[in-house]
Amino acid sequence: SQQGEEDPQALSIQEGENATMNCSYKTSINNLQWYRQNSGRGLVHLILIRSNEREKHSGRLRVTLDTSKKSSSLLITASRAADTASYFCALNAGNNRKLIWGLGTSLAVNP
Amino acid sequence: DAGITQSPRHKVTETGTPVTLRCHQTENHRYMYWYRQDPGHGLRLIHYSYGVKDTDKGEVSDGYSVSRSKTEDFLLTLESATSSQTSVYFCAIGGGANNSPLHFGNGTRLTVT
Numbered sequence: 001s002q003q004g005e006e007d008p009q010a011l012s013i014q015e016g017e018n019a020t021m022n023c024s025y026k027t028s029i030n031n032l033q034w035y036r037q038n039s040g041r042g043l044v045h046l047i048l049i050r051s052n053e054r055e056k057h058s059g060r061l062r063v064t065l066d067t068s069k070k071s072s073s074l075l076i077t078a079s080r081a082a083d084t085a086s087y088f089c090a091l092n093a094g095n096n097r098k099l100i101w102g103l104g105t106s107l108a109v110n111p
Numbered sequence: 112d113a114g115i116t117q118s119p120r121h122k123v124t125e126t127g128t129p130v131t132l133r134c135h136q137t138e139n140h141r142y143m144y145w146y147r148q149d150p151g152h153g154l155r156l157i158h159y160s161y162g163v164k165d166t167d168k169g170e171v172s173d174g175y176s177v178s179r180s181k182t183e184d185f186l187l188t189l190e191s192a193t194s195s196q197t198s199v200y201f202c203a204i205g206g207g208a209n210n211s212p213l214h215f216g217n218g219t220r221l222t223v224t
Contacts, residue, residue: 033212042115042201042215043154088153092210098144098169099206099213101154 004032004089004102012108019076021105023089024069030092032065032072033099037086046074046087079109114138117202117216125224130189132219134202136182142207143185145169145177147198148218154201160185161207192223 035043114137156169205213
C-alpha cells in the first residue's frame with residue numbers, strides 16, 4: 001500500500017511534555033503534509049514539507065523528513081491540553097495530485 | 112474554516128433513498144474534493160473537481176455522483192443510499208497543480224438506516 005502509516009496509533013502524555021509522531025511511507029513523494037483533526041471537526045493543515053527539505057518549524061511544531069528512510073516525524077513541544085486531537089500525515093506522490101492519507105495518531109494531552 | 116460550508120451537518124436517511132450533500136466555498140478555488148472518513152480506513156477520496164463541470168473519480172466512487180455547476184458549489188449525491196455509506200463526509204478545497212494544502216469543511220455525519 002502507498003498509504004502513509006503513522007506511529008504510534010495513540011499517545012497519551014502530560015501537559016508540558018513533548019509529543020512525537022512518525023509517518024512512514026513506501027512511495028516517492030513531492031511533499032508530505034501534516035494535519036490536525038479535533039473531535040467532530042474537519043482537518044486543519046499544520047505544515048507542508050517538500051521532498052528537498054529536511055526540517056521545518058512552525059511555532060511549537062517541528063517536522064522532519066528523511067526521504068532515504070521514507071519517513072517523517074512531527075514533534076509538538078511543550079504540549080497543551082488544546083493539542084489533544086488526531087494527527088494525520090498525507091503524501092503528495094508522483095504525478096498524482098491527490099493526497100494519500102495515513103490512519104492518524106490520536107494524541108491525548110492530560111492537564 | 113477557509114470559507115467552506117457543508118450542509119447538512121447531520122442526516123439520517125433510509126436505505127434506498129437518494130441523498131445530496133452540499134459543499135459551498137467562498138475562496139474561488141478551482142479544486143474541490145469529497146472524502147469519506149471511517150474508522151480503520153482514514154480519509155478516502157470519493158470524487159474531485161478541477162473546474163466547473165470538470166470532475167473525476169477517486170478511489171471509492173461507486174454509488175456516488177457529483178456535480179459542479181458553479182465554482183462555489185460541489186454536490187455529492189448518493190444515488191441509492193446503503194448502510195455501507197454511513198460515514199462522515201468531508202469537503203475540501205486546495206491542492207491542484209500548486210500542491211497547496213487542503214482546507215476542510217466541518218463534515219456531514221450521514222447515517223443510513
